[in-house]
Amino acid sequence: MRDKYMKQLENLNNNMIEMGAMIEKSIENAISALVRQDVETAKKAIEYDAEIDEMEKNIENMCMKILLSQQPVASDLRTVSSALKMVTDMERIGDHAADISEITIMMADKPYRCKLEKIEKMAKETMIMLVQSIESYVNKDIEKAKAVINHDDIVDGLFDEVKKALIVAIKDDEEDGEQMADLLMVAKYLERIGDHATNISEWVIYSITGKR
Template structure:
């Protein structure tokens, strides 16, 4: 019975990694489409969001099977619960990739405004955060999860700098104000991705801290 549980838990980990890779890929392609003003690619990214949603359902089903059929002990129960919470945040990150693509479509190929440099930097940093958050869960690395949470300050600072740049642009070039406002939404979506990744790391810490305390209590008995 325990070997079956271990096998299913490994399948769960693999699916979480797969979903994380799909989400990261969506963000990467969304930013690339935005930079290149590639409306057709942006439309494809929005359609591909269904793949992420399907992976979420698969992971939820694995978690429910583990909870109902395997009746995990306390420390494993926390890991499965954390996975359920994590995929919700991952799905919302995928939604934000679609949101960014929608902004690309709204801006269109004729937009005269350039992408503010800090937006690309924000995208890079949020993807690093996401990959580290997922790795922290899979490798049971509580220190890495703490690092992810701390790194959210970097993304927040980039958002503040980008927001200030965009506000100045609106003041100086009012004819491009609507396009600049759309880019501000893009920056906000990236900032929210950082927040969701922080949530993922917090659930990792919850699961592992509780696991460690359970193990310690067991050793004392």
């Protein structure tokens, strides 16, 4: 019975890693489509969100089976219950990547009037947070989880820079105000992805320490 239980926990970890890789891929595809104004890649990124949703359901079912069929000790109970919370944040990250792709499609008929370096930098920093938050869960690494939480300040700072630059651009060129507003929304979705990675890390700390 114990061997079966440990196998279930191992499978849960493996599925969490797989879902982490899926949402990492979804962000990469969304940003690649945005930068290149690639409608086909954007459409694929939106379709990919359905697979992420399905993965969330699978992990939720796995967690419920462990909770109902086993009697987890306190630390394992926190691990499983935290995974249930984390997959919700992970699924929302997938949603935001799809949201970015939808905006990309809407903006595809006109060249960008401003550079996207800061938005690309935001995406890179949120990816770092995402990868490390999943690693901290799998490896039960409190210090890495705390580092992710602190890293959110970098993403928030970049968002403020992007917001200020786009507001100035809107004032300077009202004709392209809609495009600037759409890019601001992209930056906002990236900022939210950083928030979700922070949430994941906070649940990691709870799963290890029992404290939020």
